[in-house]
Amino acid sequence: MAKIMAVNAGSSSLKFQLLDMPSETLITSGIVERIGMKDSVFTVKLNGQKIEEIIDIDNHAVAVKMLLDKLIDLNIIASFEEIEGVGHRVVHGADKLTKSCVVGEEEIAILESIIDLAPLHNGPNLVGIKAFQEILPKIKQVAVFDTAFHHTMPEESFMYAVPYDWYERYQVRKYGFHGTSHQFVSLRTAELLGKKPEECNVIVCHIGNGASICAVKKGESVDTSMGFTPLEGIPMGTRSGNVDPALVEYMMAKKNKSAKEITNYLNKQSGYLGVSGLSSDSRDLVDASLKGNHRAQLAIDVQAKRIADYIASYYVYMEGADAIVFTAGIGENAAPTRENIIKRLKVLGVEIDPERNNCRGVERLISTDDSKIKVFVVPTNEEVMIARDTLRLTH
């Protein structure tokens, strides 16, 4: 038995789970928010109980020290050495870090060299790794990349039809994200199908505030909807997903804004929020649409159509699919949205069972017994996937 910590560091936050491995049981979880600001919030959840403290935390290293001291105070660990490995979610590994790895000096240098591919995420992820290295110098730090699972995509899937030297000189290509989730969910789906991962084709719909679809053929990602950045693909809470790229120049002229500002609109003011003018939160849109709000329904329909388009295209690309799976906040919880999507795929012989679909946050088959493709809800668990890789690489 080993205690492994799974960490997700943001610019001012640090989320963690302590897991007992290989049993994959959660020991405790928590989050430190507002790091580097006044009145930081430190929350630990233990046996369903929430312990919260408000205190100034100057930086991530202070947060890590405080967190570990707290675990000792709470008798969760007797000493820091009891933690046998720390796994970090890192958003972008680019072409250079294509699978989970123990982070040493060389890996730090590579991560620093690719920060500009994902400045909002990789920078903070790296700060998190360095903070743990400082406080736990003897314990191995492992990086688990959101992009890694998609490294198996064939050239024809990841290549954009742009001048080739953009790819060669500037690493412009599709990378894909949410890989840890797509991998966890597709592995679990194979188990539910009673097959080995290499014996089945699965289409994973990770639909949360961020959303992406993945074609998993015989256990490997062969295409996914997010691209060079998480902006590509289906509409999300605040992201537009695919638009005509010429729109950027047109809107720059109309609004007298820079390319950066227009891209910001596409990332932060579009999707559910942009179309509905109401909210980026799916719950608000589902509620409003039930009350007859046209634009709330339209925002849901625009997304559902595009998701169905991707599923159909991946079905063709993989020459069939054994299962379509829903995961993440909306995929796991929003039954009407799942029904909206699956109804559009009737022509593939897939059929949802409304009664089975009437569920939230549980693992379940939601298609009819006659459906040609099985449809499941599988709650995602990126932390378990991170802990599995961390255990493997540290033991």
Ligand code: AMP
């Ligand atoms: P995530 O990014 O995976 O945490 O997902 C966040 C999204 O899940 C938000 O849009 C939430 O509104 C949505 N969500 C969570 N619970 C529900 C629910 N019961 N019904 C509809 N959407 C939900």
